[in-house]
Amino acid sequence: MHERGxxxxxxxxxxxxxxxxxxxSRGKTKALEDFTTTLEKGEFLSILGPSGCGKSTLLKVAAGLLPPSSGVAELDGRPITGPRRDVGIVFQQATLLPWQNVIDNILLPIRTLGMDLDKGRARARELLELMGLEKFEKHYPHELSGGMQQRVGIARGLVHDPSLLLMDEPFAALDAMTREHMMVELQRIWMDTRKSVIFITHSIPEAVFLSSRVLVLSPRPARIMRDVNIELPLPRTEETMGLPAFAELCAELRAMFSPRAK
Ligand SMILES: Nc1ncnc2c1ncn2[C@@H]1O[C@H](COP(=O)(O)OP(=O)(O)OP(=O)(O)O)[C@@H](O)[C@H]1O
Ligand SMILES: [Mg+2]
Known part of the structure; x- marks a missing residue:
């Protein structure tokens, strides 16, 4: 059994x-209902659920960008009152600042948190290389493709080395090859740095490949329908995807989305 991660x-x-x-002005929309769960240190938790069910809403609460209407949301045992420096966020859209170049966009958390800029720049360059974007440091967002912008967004979420990483469909805009490469890299980062991760995706194989646990949510308002531990050995590789256990887990999760499951 692999010890890390x-x-x-x-x-x-x-x-x-x-x-x-x-x-x-259009009225009230309940996005999350009676939602009780715990993310433990070092877990990689993926969240699957139908479009519009409340997944991004949950991430915004965790990020301190949206207060709960009722109930409790805590980080490290303390109520969440606003954004925290040890949390990194990768949004569903890249949300880059159009007037800043790639490296300055990545350095945003370093500047906002008042961290060491030289160290931040070195880390940003490492991440640019990891993302295959080392030649685009000085480019502006409008000069990049959607997938490249999203990779810049991922680098920005990691640059300040947060212990909790919140990722909202980070790979959705990437082509299949880049996506597979990024999956393996993210797994490596998770295992090497023992980060805790909440990862939203619409891809069942992606969730099974990456996660230690998967939550399946109901249509809005989101409630937890299934909470599945993924006990496939780490690190996961291309061979993992060929294992019968991998296919069985995917089938089990896919069945939750079939019309008969409702
Ligand atoms: N700022 C807002 N004001 C009003 N309603 C909102 C707001 N943000 C989200 N909603 C509504 O809350 C519900 C949940 O939205 P949310 O963005 O959390 O869904 P999601 O599960 O992330 O969907 P997707 O998979 O399409 O990204 C939706 O019905 C949406 O219309
Ligand atoms: Mg969303």
């Missing part, structure tokens, strides 16, 4: 009976 039983992110309701 496995959970150690300390809660990092915890919700208890969490409800989130949006209010707008």
């Amino acid at each position: 496995i959970k150690v039983g300390e809660p990092v992110f915890q919700t208890k009976n969490l409800d989130v309701t949006y209010s707008s």
Whole structure:
């Protein structure tokens, strides 16, 4: 059994009976209902659920960008009151600043948190290389493809070495080859750095490949329908995807989305 990257039983992110309701001029929308779960230190938790069910909403609560309407949301045992420096976020859209070049976009968390800029720049360059973007340091977002912009967004989420990484469909805009490469890299980063990760995806194989645990959510308002431990050995490789156990887990999760499951 691989020792690194496995959970150690300390809660990092915890919700208890969490409800989130949006209010707008069009009325109220309940996005999360009675949502209770715990992310333990070192876990890689993927979240699967139908479009519009409340997945991004959960991530915004964890990031301190959206307050709960009722119930509890905690990081390291303390209520979440705003963004935290040890949390990294990769949004569903790249959300880069159009007037800043690639390296300055990646350095945003370093500047906001007042961290050492030279060290930050060195780390940003490492990440650019990892993302295959080392030649684009001085380019502006509009000069990049959607997939390249998203890779810059991933580098920005990692640059300040956060202990909790929140990722909202980070690979959705990437081509299949880059996606597979990024999956393997993300797994390596997770195992090497013992980060805790919440990873939203629409891809069942991606969730099974990367995760130590997968939550399947109901249509809106999101409730937890399944909570599955993925006990495939680490590190996972191309061969993992050929294992019968891999196919069985994918089939089990896919069955949750079939019309008969509802
Ligand atoms: N700022 C907001 N104001 C009002 N309603 C909102 C707001 N943000 C999200 N919603 C609504 O909350 C529900 C959940 O949205 P959320 O973005 O969490 O879904 P999601 O599961 O991430 O969907 P997708 O898979 O398509 O990204 C949706 O019905 C959405 O319309
Ligand atoms: Mg979303």
